[in-house]
Amino acid sequence: xxxxxxxxxxxxxxxxxxxxxxxxxxxxxxxxxxxxxxxxxxxxxxxxxxxxxxxxxxxxxxxxxxxxxxxxxxxxxxxxxxxxxxxxxxxxxxxxxxxxxxxxxxxxxxxxxxxxxxxxxxxxxxxxxxxxxxxxxxxxxxxxxxxxxxxxxxxxxxxxxxxxxxxxxxxxxxxxxxxxxxxxxxxxxxxxxxxxxxxxxxxxxxxxxxxxxxxxxxxxxxxxxxxxxxxxxxxxxxxxxxxxxxxxxxxxxxxxxxxxxxx
Amino acid sequence: xxxxxxxxxxxxxxxxxxxxxxxxxxxxxxxxxxxxxxxxxxxxxxxxxxxxxxxxxxxxxxxxxxxxxxxxxxxxxxxxxxxxxxxxxxxxxxxxxxxxxxxxxxxxxxxxxxxxxxxxxxxxxxxxxxxxxxxxxxxxxxxxxxxxxxxxxxxxxxxxxxxxxxxxxxxxxxxxxxxxxxxxxxxxxxxxxxxxxxxxxxxxxxxxxxxxxxxxxxxxxxxxxxxxxxxxxxxxxxxxxxxxxxxxxxxxxxxxxxxxxxxxxxxxxx
Numbered sequence: 001x002x003x004x005x006x007x008x009x010x011x012x013x014x015x016x017x018x019x020x021x022x023x024x025x026x027x028x029x030x031x032x033x034x035x036x037x038x039x040x041x042x043x044x045x046x047x048x049x050x051x052x053x054x055x056x057x058x059x060x061x062x063x064x065x066x067x068x069x070x071x072x073x074x075x076x077x078x079x080x081x082x083x084x085x086x087x088x089x090x091x092x093x094x095x096x097x098x099x100x101x102x103x104x105x106x107x108x109x110x111x112x113x114x115x116x117x118x119x120x121x122x123x124x125x126x127x128x129x130x131x132x133x134x135x136x137x138x139x140x141x142x143x144x145x146x147x148x149x150x151x152x153x154x155x156x157x158x159x160x161x162x163x164x165x166x167x168x169x170x171x172x173x174x175x176x177x178x179x180x181x182x183x184x185x186x187x188x189x190x191x192x193x194x195x196x197x198x199x200x201x202x203x204x205x206x207x208x209x210x211x212x213x214x215x216x217x218x219x220x221x222x223x224x225x226x227x228x229x230x231x232x233x234x235x236x237x238x239x240x241x242x243x244x245x246x247x248x249x250x251x252x253x254x255x256x257x258x259x260x261x262x263x
Numbered sequence: 264x265x266x267x268x269x270x271x272x273x274x275x276x277x278x279x280x281x282x283x284x285x286x287x288x289x290x291x292x293x294x295x296x297x298x299x300x301x302x303x304x305x306x307x308x309x310x311x312x313x314x315x316x317x318x319x320x321x322x323x324x325x326x327x328x329x330x331x332x333x334x335x336x337x338x339x340x341x342x343x344x345x346x347x348x349x350x351x352x353x354x355x356x357x358x359x360x361x362x363x364x365x366x367x368x369x370x371x372x373x374x375x376x377x378x379x380x381x382x383x384x385x386x387x388x389x390x391x392x393x394x395x396x397x398x399x400x401x402x403x404x405x406x407x408x409x410x411x412x413x414x415x416x417x418x419x420x421x422x423x424x425x426x427x428x429x430x431x432x433x434x435x436x437x438x439x440x441x442x443x444x445x446x447x448x449x450x451x452x453x454x455x456x457x458x459x460x461x462x463x464x465x466x467x468x469x470x471x472x473x474x475x476x477x478x479x480x481x482x483x484x485x486x487x488x489x490x491x492x493x494x495x496x497x498x499x500x501x502x503x504x505x506x507x508x509x510x511x512x513x514x515x516x517x518x519x520x521x522x523x524x525x526x527x528x529x530x531x532x533x
Contacts, residue, residue, distance in 0.1 A: 121376075122375075125371060127374075127375055129330070129335050129369070133335070133365060133366075133367040134390070135362040
């Protein structure tokens, strides 16, 4: 019994100290942001990693997200709801939830694993120590460009996802579900609110931060050799996915119950 | 069979006024990693301009001591002073300024594997000077020439052999013309000829640049060749210091066992 309580206590202390170190890292990254112009080349390189490197995955995921949403929406609506609402259902689902969350999970996992493995390898091979000895702050040189690249580019990737998913839903509806083009487009325009799109993008902005922080934090705190890099990469991805889902719930309450509720 | 060894007391490595000592003072430094005590009240003086070799068995804390000097690690107790400045008490800015005075050759070279050799060497100049790119590249090439690696500037670290990586690491360590160079096992894993070339470079750098060097090694031919003075670390403490000649002739049982490479003695075999 004592051992179980001690284990729980250690777990709580580890979680609290980990959160504290994570917040200190975030603070350090924010404080390094005035150097962003000097680090523009590194930031652009990292933005390229997020956007260009993820694009094939974004296209495939988004097309099928749109198509599957259309098929399942038609299945649920056919007996009770007019088909003119199909475009509305697809656009609202994609803008508010599917686009931001799926991109955070799919592109985010790839990015988070990339950050954790790259920085973790640098840690275990003493490259981070070498940088520190050269009086170059790894928080500025490595963490800050990665953080802002993720925060700025995950919303951009989400916009692509939204557009491609709507297109995928349109193609699936028109070609295979016997819904006319005009009816689908009418549904898209009906009940459209800027706050749907904006809310989704605000979510993906925060998701970018969560993904980057998880990858950078676990990468910087890697211990051991190759096994340690594998462990920290796995932990970073799992932590990022869970945090995105919890964050999605909290942001949904703040954005759609409080901020946009009156608009 | 248990044997008693006549081990002399550790040398006095304290100074009356550490703040005015022109060099590095390691004063009562202790460090634990979990249950293992790696450094236990270690004292050491490193004089300006000398090459001090720290010898000792693997896992005795030599590299840990080196990392404390530049605050890559922080001691649990004790302090380290560099030219009178207490390293542990420095704020971020002064610590960065202090680190610019140091070059560090890591055991595995620790080259940035996503950058070319020229970029590896020139990175510190890019960050700390307003030199144009061509001047930085010229300086990187000059450092590469000093370590005998002409033509390697556009290669990636993965394209170099172990000895070449060590030399590239050394070029990176000297690019800012540091006052102190810390070498962590500079010849470990190298063939005897490359090892000797690295030893010659260490001596040459001390003579030409007048740097203060600390060399951590258990390679005794290398230690005798490059060192002005040696210190032996055992069980977390400095147990012996002396000149190279004093090391050769000492009767200190730990030092004798170590330099003669015997398994029998106070250091034990495992």
